[in-house]
Amino acid sequence: MRTRYYSKVSASRSPRTRREMSEQEKQPLDLALTVNLERLQTVYTSCSDFIVRKFAIGGQMEAAVIYIDGMSDTNGIDKYVIAPLMNAEDAEGANLSQLAEKRIGVSDKRIVSTLGDCIGAISNGLPVLLRDQEAIGLACGLIKWEQRSIEEPAAESAIRGPREGFTETLRVNTSLLRRIIKSPLMKLETITLGEYTQTKVTIAYIEGLASASLLQEVRSRLGRIEIDGILESGYIEEMIEDTPRSPFPQLLSTERPDVVCASLLEGRAAILTEGSPYALIAPISLFTLLQSPEDYYQRFWVSTVIRWLRYFFAIMSLLLPSLYVAVLTYHQEMVPGSLLSSMATAREPVPFPALIEALMMEVTFEALREAGLRLPKQVGAAVSIVGALVIGQAAVQAGLVSAPMVIVVAITGIASFMIPRYITGIAIRMLRFPLIILAGTFGLLGIMMGIIAIVLHLCALKSFGMPFLHTIATPKFREMKDILIRAPWWALDTRPQLYDDQPVSHRQPVKQATGSGQEGES
Known part of the structure; x- marks a missing residue:
């Protein structure tokens, strides 16, 4: 390395x-x-x-x-x-x-x-x-330089929850963790990386909760980094993840101290970098990337419904355009007659096959989305929304694309906004294009081939030695209480078993503070 x-x-x-x-x-x-x-x-x-x-x-x-x-x-x-x-x-x-x-x-x-x-x-x-x-x-110790004040993370905003976010100053970030976890069992080990930048990198974990093999692996991977400079935590993430060529991130990057502290309490480790407001958390699973910190601040049944809605729209974001292309190209018998007639009428002036039409619209929508992110905040949202409406309407009137395709792409874009992590959304957006090509080439058979390839890749993927599908690979009821649903706090009485040598698996017993106080005892 x-x-x-x-x-x-x-x-x-x-x-x-x-x-x-x-x-x-x-x-x-x-x-x-x-x-x-x-x-x-x-x-x-x-x-x-x-x-x-x-x-x-x-x-x-x-x-x-x-x-x-x-x-x-x-x-x-x-x-x-x-x-x-x-x-x-x-x-x-x-x-x-x-x-x-x-x-x-x-x-x-x-x-x-x-x-x-x-x-x-x-x-x-x-x-x-x-x-x-x-x-x-x-x-x-008379250090004094300009630094950014603590603000709410723009990319991880929440309706309910703490409003504090990390800054570019390492000691400010570690103090934010200390304000939440006051126990001296939370350890902070600092090393220096980068021959010219001499960047300080801190490993945070809770002694007695984090696995010894995890900590040894984190120290080993960081110790093998040899580079001229570290300017952001993304440098470290790319050099220590198990499979750098995978579209799926194997570490969780977050600006929120509460997310880091919650991960430390589950037995994970965090990596904080001087000059970066993003902390890296390891290990993670696929479901970690689909969970939002707000899930744990709302009532449990509300969080469960929103979580299932998020899972559904994540699948829709991945498969909806390819399903539309496959059905319209090879499997018209699956569409009701009246709907098929209206779709055929809408596509009559379009000179391109459904595959080319879908690729054109998807590329255009992704370009508009990226343009909205790069433009100033005052005009970014307006340009992306107005641009999508104007271009979509003009393309339909010009006969370049059909109205149903515009609807499908719009629904897909809205579904992708349901994914709480930006880097996870990028991975799904990248995989959407090969699935569209497979659907236009082989129909539903091509979609199944693509899904099987993605599942096989996820089964082989690991995050610091832990399987990426850890929770569902070895299904246990106590592990499912925070995956398929968000169980109430008084029922979350066990920590996730990330490694075999993880020393502690049970949380402190919690009692529900309603009624006689006996119903929620763990």
């Missing part, structure tokens, strides 16, 4: 430069302040935001604070570091650690002893204090 992005510099020069920098970063700091500053200035040459602020501790000992402008709190540096040390009358005879304890009013302080430690701290926004005649430095 090796991925490289090379610049226009020749590949023979680039690796050697990185090796030289790696060897240089391993060198310990020198006693002389001037030597250390020269080394850092050599590393950050041609960097206009690299700032060196020299001053004298107690008016005698030379020192310097090094930081990146725009990433460190300059007011905090002046107030809590430089001013107290310049006025320190007891600086003589005290080392840097002693001065830090007495004079520097910053809670987050740590010693750095190598050039690489200094570079790592400075690159992460921590100003580094160096003093002459000391071979150590002090990194102060």
